Amino acid sequence: MDELLEILQDLHPEVDYETCDTLIDDKILDSFDIVTIISEISENFDVVIPAEEIVPENFNSAQALYELIERLGDE
Amino acid sequence: MKNKRITAVFLVLILTLGSLYVLQRLLVPKYQTGIVEGSMVEEYYKDESDHEVLFIGDCEVYENFSTITLWEKYGITSYIRGSAQQLTWQSYYLLEDALKYETPKVVVFNVLALKYNEPQNEAYNRMSIDGMKWFMSKINNIKASMTEEENFIDYVFPLLRYHSRWSELTGDDFKHLFSKNLVTHNGYYMRVDSKAQSEFPDPRPLADYTLGEKAMGYMQKMVNLCKEKGIKIILIKAPTEYPHWYDEWDAQVVEFAKNNNVEYINYIPLQDEIGLDMSVDTYDAGLHLNTSGAEKMADYFGAYLKANYDLTDYRDNEKYVAIWQEKVDFYNAMKAQQYDELETYGELVSFGANAIED
Amino acid sequence: MLFTSIEFVGFLILVVALYYLVPRKIQWPLLLVFSYIFYYIADPRYLLFILVTTLSTYGISIVMENINNASKEYLAAHKAELSKEEKKAYKAGVKAKKWKWLLICLFLNIGILSVTKYTNFVINNINSFLNDTSKLQLVDMIVPMGISFYTFQTMGYIIDVYRGKQEAQRNPFKLALFVSFFPQLVQGPISRYGDLAPSLFAEHKFEEKTFTFGLYRLLWGYFKKVVIADRMLSAVTTLVQQPEVYSGTYVFVAMLFYAFELYCDFTGGIDITIGIAEMMGIKLAENFNLPYFSKNIKEYWNRWHITMGTWFTDYIFYPISVCGPMLKISKWSRNHLGEVIGKRVPVYLSSFVVWLTTGIWHGAAWNFIVWGLMNFVVIMISQELEPLYAKFHKRFSVKGKPLYEGFQIIRTILLMSAIRMFDCYRDVPLTFQMVGSMFTKCNPGIFTDGSLMQIGLTASDYIVLFIGLIIVLTVSILKVKVGSVREVLFAKPAFVYYAVMAVMFLVIMVFGAYGVGYDSSQFIYNQF
Numbered sequence: 026m027d028e029l030l031e032i033l034q035d036l037h038p039e040v041d042y043e044t045c046d047t048l049i050d051d052k053i054l055d056s057f058d059i060v061t062i063i064s065e066i067s068e069n070f071d072v073v074i075p076a077e078e079i080v081p082e083n084f085n086s087a088q089a090l091y092e093l094i095e096r097l098g099d100e
Numbered sequence: 101m102k103n104k105r106i107t108a109v110f111l112v113l114i115l116t117l118g119s120l121y122v123l124q125r126l127l128v129p130k131y132q133t134g135i136v137e138g139s140m141v142e143e144y145y146k147d148e149s150d151h152e153v154l155f156i157g158d159c160e161v162y163e164n165f166s167t168i169t170l171w172e173k174y175g176i177t178s179y180i181r182g183s184a185q186q187l188t189w190q191s192y193y194l195l196e197d198a199l200k201y202e203t204p205k206v207v208v209f210n211v212l213a214l215k216y217n218e219p220q221n222e223a224y225n226r227m228s229i230d231g232m233k234w235f236m237s238k239i240n241n242i243k244a245s246m247t248e249e250e251n252f253i254d255y256v257f258p259l260l261r262y263h264s265r266w267s268e269l270t271g272d273d274f275k276h277l278f279s280k281n282l283v284t285h286n287g288y289y290m291r292v293d294s295k296a297q298s299e300f301p302d303p304r305p306l307a308d309y310t311l312g313e314k315a316m317g318y319m320q321k322m323v324n325l326c327k328e329k330g331i332k333i334i335l336i337k338a339p340t341e342y343p344h345w346y347d348e349w350d351a352q353v354v355e356f357a358k359n360n361n362v363e364y365i366n367y368i369p370l371q372d373e374i375g376l377d378m379s380v381d382t383y384d385a386g387l388h389l390n391t392s393g394a395e396k397m398a399d400y401f402g403a404y405l406k407a408n409y410d411l412t413d414y415r416d417n418e419k420y421v422a423i424w425q426e427k428v429d430f431y432n433a434m435k436a437q438q439y440d441e442l443e444t445y446g447e448l449v450s451f452g453a454n455a456i457e458d
Numbered sequence: 459m460l461f462t463s464i465e466f467v468g469f470l471i472l473v474v475a476l477y478y479l480v481p482r483k484i485q486w487p488l489l490l491v492f493s494y495i496f497y498y499i500a501d502p503r504y505l506l507f508i509l510v511t512t513l514s515t516y517g518i519s520i521v522m523e524n525i526n527n528a529s530k531e532y533l534a535a536h537k538a539e540l541s542k543e544e545k546k547a548y549k550a551g552v553k554a555k556k557w558k559w560l561l562i563c564l565f566l567n568i569g570i571l572s573v574t575k576y577t578n579f580v581i582n583n584i585n586s587f588l589n590d591t592s593k594l595q596l597v598d599m600i601v602p603m604g605i606s607f608y609t610f611q612t613m614g615y616i617i618d619v620y621r622g623k624q625e626a627q628r629n630p631f632k633l634a635l636f637v638s639f640f641p642q643l644v645q646g647p648i649s650r651y652g653d654l655a656p657s658l659f660a661e662h663k664f665e666e667k668t669f670t671f672g673l674y675r676l677l678w679g680y681f682k683k684v685v686i687a688d689r690m691l692s693a694v695t696t697l698v699q700q701p702e703v704y705s706g707t708y709v710f711v712a713m714l715f716y717a718f719e720l721y722c723d724f725t726g727g728i729d730i731t732i733g734i735a736e737m738m739g740i741k742l743a744e745n746f747n748l749p750y751f752s753k754n755i756k757e758y759w760n761r762w763h764i765t766m767g768t769w770f771t772d773y774i775f776y777p778i779s780v781c782g783p784m785l786k787i788s789k790w791s792r793n794h795l796g797e798v799i800g801k802r803v804p805v806y807l808s809s810f811v812v813w814l815t816t817g818i819w820h821g822a823a824w825n826f827i828v829w830g831l832m833n834f835v836v837i838m839i840s841q842e843l844e845p846l847y848a849k850f851h852k853r854f855s856v857k858g859k860p861l862y863e864g865f866q867i868i869r870t871i872l873l874m875s876a877i878r879m880f881d882c883y884r885d886v887p888l889t890f891q892m893v894g895s896m897f898t899k900c901n902p903g904i905f906t907d908g909s910l911m912q913i914g915l916t917a918s919d920y921i922v923l924f925i926g927l928i929i930v931l932t933v934s935i936l937k938v939k940v941g942s943v944r945e946v947l948f949a950k951p952a953f954v955y956y957a958v959m960a961v962m963f964l965v966i967m968v969f970g971a972y973g974v975g976y977d978s979s980q981f982i983y984n985q986f
Contacts, residue, residue, distance in 0.1 A: 055756070056771050057805050057841065060779040064788045064804050073785065076777040077621035105666065108952035116960040123968060253464050254973065260464070263968050267918035 026091050032065045033087055046086035059084060072097045122277070124259040127266060130276045131227070133455040136283035137162075137184040141194065142231030143284055144181055149423045150202040152411050153178035155287065156195050156322070157210030158186040160338035163388040167286035168431040169398035171424050174406050175413035180287025183228035185220060188213045188315040190228045192322050193241035197232060199329060206409050207326050207333045211353050211364075212345065214319065217312020219247045230258060244318075285431045290391050292438040293448050297378035297386030300342045309348035316356065323360050332362075332409060339367035339376055339397065342387050367397075374400040391435065459499060461644065461730050462684055462972055469496065470734060473640075477738050482661035489658075489738075490631055493640040497603070504602040507574075511567050512630070512637045515612050518563040519619045519626035519633075522556045526622060560620045564613060571609045574601050579822035604643040606819060610769055612637050615651040617773055624651055632659055641734040645727050647745040647765040654742065662739035667948065670959070672737030674944050677962045678933075679729025684970035686926040687723035691971075692914035694719050698882040701892050704913075706899030709879070709892050711910070716882055717875040718927060721750060724763075748934050753866035755836050758874055766819075770812050779808035810834055825889065829880035836873065922969050 033042050036058050040048075048054045054062070062084075063074045072094050074083075083093045131138030140162065153176055155161040162182035170176040181194045191209060219225065225245045232238040242255045254261040265273075283289070319335075326333040335357055337345055350366055357364035367374065374396055378386055381393030389397060405411055414420035441448050448454060459466040473492045480488055497504050529552040533545065540548070578596050585593045615636070618624035627633045635658065636651060662668075697704045697712035704712065728745045735742045749762035759767055778784060784804050792800030810831075817830020856862040876893055883889040904910060911917065936943050947955050 052760075056775060057809075060776070060805050060808065061801060063780050064785060064801070067780075067785045068789065068792070073782070074780060076772075076780055077623060079772075079776045079780070080623075105952040108956055111953060112956035112960050115957070116963065119960075119964055120967070123964065127968070251464060259967060260973055263970065263973070266968055267916065 026087075028069055029066070029091055029094070030087055032062060032069070036061060042087040046088070048086060049081040049084050054084060062090075066094060070094055070098065120259065124257070124262075125277050126269065126273055127262045128230070128258045129226075129262065129265070130272045130280065132272045132276050132281060132283065133450065134453065135227075136289065138227035139231065139280060139283045140183050140287060140289070141181070141228055142280070143282060144179065144198065144231075144287065145201075145233060146282070147179060147286060149177065149420065150204075151177045151179040151286075152205045153208065153405065154195070154198060154202075154204040154206070155180040155182060155208045155210070156186075156191045157182050157208075158191075158213050159184060159289075159388055160210045160212050160340060161208070162284070162287055162289050163291065164338045164340065164394050164397050165288060165401065166391065166394040166398040167288045168428055169395045170402045170405075171414075172428065173399055174402040174411075175415035176402055176405060176411055177414055177420065177424070178286060180284075182210075182287060183224075183231075185216075185224040186213060186228050187216050187220065187245065188318040189244040190225075190241055192318040192325075193237045193244070194228070194232070195322055196325060197235065197237040199325070200235065200237075203329055204331060205411060206405065207322075207331050209319070209322060209333060209335050211319070211335055211337050211349075212343065214311045214315045214353070215343070215349065217315045219245050222247055222250055225250070226261070229255065244314075282430065285427060285434075288394065290431070290434055290438065291383040291388070291448070291452065292391045292435060293383045293442055293452075294380050294390055294392070295383055295385050296380065297382050300344070300386065303344035303346065306346065306348075309346060309352075311349055311352050316352075319356070320360070323362055335362060335364040337364075337366040337368060339371050339374060340382070340386065340388060341368055370400075391438075459496065461727060462680070462688070474734075474737055477662075478664045482663070485661055485738075486635055486659045487631065489639065490635040493635065493638040493643070496640040497638060497643065500603050501600065503600055507570060507602040507605060508608065508638055510570065511609060511612055512634045514563055514566050515616050515637070516627075516630045516633050518559050519616055520628065522559050522616075522619055523626040525552060525556055525559075556620055560616065563616050567609050567613060571605055574599055574605060576818075576822045604645065607646045607648055608637050608643060610766075610819075611642075611648045614648065614769055614773060618651060627651070627655070635659075639735075639740075641731040642742060645724070645731070646763075647728060647731070647743050648769050649743055649765065654740075657739060657741045660739070665739070668739050669737050670955075671944050671948075672733045672735070674733070674947075674959060674962075675729050675736055676733030677959060677966065679726045679731075679733055680966050680970070681726070681926075681962060682722040682729065682930060683726030684966055684972055686923060686930070687719050687726060689915070689919055689923060689926075689971040690715050690719040690722075694882070696913045701883060701888060705892060705895040706901045707896070707904055708901070708909075709896045711904070712882065713872075713875045713879055713893075713896075716878065717750075717871065720878070720881075722930065748937065750871055751867055751934070751938070752870050753863060754870055755833070755840055755873060758870055759833070759837075766816075770816055774815060775808050775812045778811055779804045784808070806838065809837065813837075824886050825880045825883070828886050828889075829877060832877045832880070836877065926969075 030042055033040070037053060040053055042048075045053070059079060063079075067073050074093065074097065078093060078097070083089055129135075129138060137159075153170070155165060155178065159182065162180045165178075165180060167178045167180060170178050179198075181191075181198055183190070183194075186194070191213065195207065195209075225247070229238065229241055229245060232241065238255075242252060246252065251260075323333055335353060337350070337353070345366070345368060353364055353366075371378070376389070376393055376396055381389055381396065383390035414424070438448055438451060441450065459469060469492075473489070476488055476492075477485055494505065497508060529548070533540070533548070577599055581594045581596055588594070615624065615633075619626050627636070632655075636649075636654065639649075639654075639658065642649065694712060694715050697708055697715070725746050732742045732744070743765050745763060745765050747761040747764065749758055752758035752761050784807065787807070788800065788804045791803040794800075795803075813830040813834035814827065815830075816833070817827040820826040820829065851857040879893050880886070880889050883892055910920075915923070933943060936946075940946050947958055
């Protein structure tokens with residue numbers, strides 16, 4: 026989780042990822058950010074997030090994203 | 101609450117329709133000054149008395165026969181149902197339309213329009229059709245007359261056609277929103293000015309001299325309709341020489357008249373007999389007659405009608421005298437005004453092209 | 459049938475009236491029938507194309523879903539006995555099978571789209587390399603109306619089914635309606651099945667608010683389209699079709715005119731489309747969100763032609779940027795080019811592909827391809843400059859100040875309008891030359907010497923345009939301030955609510971640039 030937060034902080038230092046759960050809905054993360062995050066995740070977690078998992082529910086909060094990584098890593 | 105809303109809807113609907121109606125009336129051309137030809141077809145309905153002679157055709161009737169002279173000299177009641185470049189099918193439908201209101205004894209049709217076999221021009225179409233009342237004749241007339249660019253719906257709702265006139269509205273459009281002045285004398289369009297006939301260009305030889313099937317067909321329909329109603333029909337070619345009336349065309353009309361057992365008179369060779377002097381009797385260098393010419397023509401033609409057709413002399417009939425006196429007064433007043441303008445300005449200023457407002 | 463033709467208005471009245479008169483069960487079938495009639499009237503041959511797309515998509519979506527269901531059943535039944543690896547392998551196998559079907563569907567339909575739209579473009583380009591004797595013949599190809607729109611919409615659906623996000627529609631007629639729904643055939647929006655289907659197939663009772671809101675939207679669309687856009691069109695055409703006459707400041711005028719004309723034409727058309735649907739209780743996706751209020755180009759593309767933008771993001775940008783090879787490239791470039799550049803590689807590459815395809819999608823011409831790439835370049839530059847902007851904003855604390863925001867908005871409009879000039883001129887070099895002449899040739903005298911009266915617009919046209927654009931601006935600002943202008947009107951007494959509508963109608967009737975004397979213009983986006 027800390028590793029993920031670090032990735033996110035890198036992109037938008039001003040956001041409080043611990044509490045924010047509207048990262049997509051409030052357009053804090055745009056498509057460029059998402060792609061950057063996914064490539065970072067594949068680099069650091071060895072998890073590939075496929076295109077069909079790019080939905081607001083998975084990216085709205087750091088927590089949701091972390092759960093996604095765990096789920097995909099499990100499979 | 102709900103009822104209130106429904107009332108509001110209806111109220112707005114009525115107001116909208118009312119506004120549309122007024123807007124439409126405002127935006128359609130009034131044809132009251134300058135180009136008055138667009139008022140002619142509509143004006144017919146205002147004339148409540150009947151007529152024994154009905155002229156049908158284009159400018160070669162409405163500028164060449166003075167209906168007032170026919171009355172004054174022979175007591176003939178007549179009306180000219182003509183409009184600018186009135187095509188043969190338009191003439192047929194206008195005749196059909198007129199026969200709903202009256203049954204004249206004689207119908208006179210000028211044959212020049214036979215040269216056109218196709219719809220010609222939107223502006224002329226609108227001038228001869230817009231003024232008609234809504235009956236089948238009008239619908240059929242529109243269908244027969246529309247050019248390819250035109251839409252039927254534009255005739256039903258002229259606003260669709262004329263909406264862009266909002267930027268060119270003139271005083272006339274407001275003044276004549278609901279009432280129009282008479283511009284003709286029983287269909288006769290008066291011009292007293294004079295411009296001598298000059299040389300016409302040599303007629304171009306045509307590839308094909310056959311008069312079109314559609315035009316000839318509608319003339320046939322006219323003849324049939326008159327026969328059916330017991331009306332005598334006379335085909336004429338007015339005495340003016342331009343546009344050129346080819347001998348080949350003339351022969352075809354002669355043939356047609358013979359086959360149908362109707363009369364056809366070409367007045368071009370009869371100019372001298374009529375007494376026309378084309379150096380004074382035309383206002384546009386020989387295309388159309390002016391009032392002095394039209395009066396001569398009416399005098400000559402009236403005598404012929406009187407001699408050959410069983411027409412009533414209504415000058416003994418008080419009712420008609422009263423009606424016609426008004427027309428004569430209007431005729432003389434306009435004539436006086438036109439001569440007045442001629443004298444003052446050297447040309448007409450409130451009639452014809454000079455009168456068109458910018 | 460153009461939206462602005464009297465025939466279309468008649469067609470519309472008939473459809474909407476019948477929609478509320480027939481039993482509610484057959485409301486959506488009615489729409490299907492009339493959508494096909496609409497297409498048939500345009501050209502009977504078009505029906506063949508739309509049928510192929512519909513049937514192929516239908517068949518393949520069912521096959522894919524059957525594969526899905528079978529695999530789920532299999533996994534459920536054999537839950538206990540399969541190891542994790544076995545399960546993974548089985549899933550991969552299923553996915554490969556579906557992938558094969560998806561590819562067939564995409565190849566077929568994108569193939570039809572490409573062949574109809576781009577064959578002549580390709581031939582022309584090949585010909586430019588050949589000498590005169592060996593030139594290839596151009597082919598006489600029909601381009602079915604709105605094929606780009608319905609193909610994209612349908613491919614979006616099949617990809618969603620493939621991804622398991624969307625259940626397949628098992629009623630072929632319902633799918634047929636989704637593909638062919640007539641208001642959006644002409645120029646979009648590109649709907650998502652999941653968004654559109656619920657209201658498209660629902661039964662709708664006549665409701666005053668829904669119906670009149672739709673009518674308002676429709677009238678507003680006609681106002682923008684007929685009163686403003688169609689009136690400006692002749693001037694834009696005059697200016698861009700005689701580049702040798704109209705250069706320098708004229709180009710600037712053409713640029714602004716085209717910006718307003720395109721905006722009013724396209725948003726007006728979409729308002730008509732959405733309005734028609736709304737009158738029948740059907741909700742279409744919004745395609746614009748006041749794009750000319752955007753403060754930068756990225757925001758602009760989030761607010762202009764939204765359904766196209768999200769389509770490209772979801773179905774091209776993401777898949778490309780997260781696919782295996784791309785991740786490998788990303789890894790490689792991080793190792794070899796350093797962290798800073800390496801990080802950007804996937805984003806840049808995918809964006810490049812997206813803008814290239816966006817350009818191609820807009821039209822079979824180099825102009826559009828260059829246009830797409832110009833957008834790419836500008837977005838990338840502004841992306842790179844972002845840290846610089848941030849510093850600037852901090853240093854001078856201008857961010858959010860009205861004056862500065864105004865500057866940002868105008869800058870964005872001008873920038874987008876300049877790039878858009880590729881739509882207008884004959885070819886790419888000419889466009890560069892003309893846009894360049896704006897800076898090199900200075901003839902602002904045309905604003906005062908009456909030259910602008912010679913380009914097809916009269917003084918009264920200018921007055922109508924000026925007032926019209928002020929109205930559009932005012933309504934746009936109102937929209938920002940109050941959200942829904944229609945809600946505000948609806949809260950007013952019924953008489954006022956309907957009277958405003960009636961006035962709109964009368965204004966369109968009188969001041970609309972329709973009928974004889976005006977070129978009836980196709981919606982600009984119709985060909986795309």
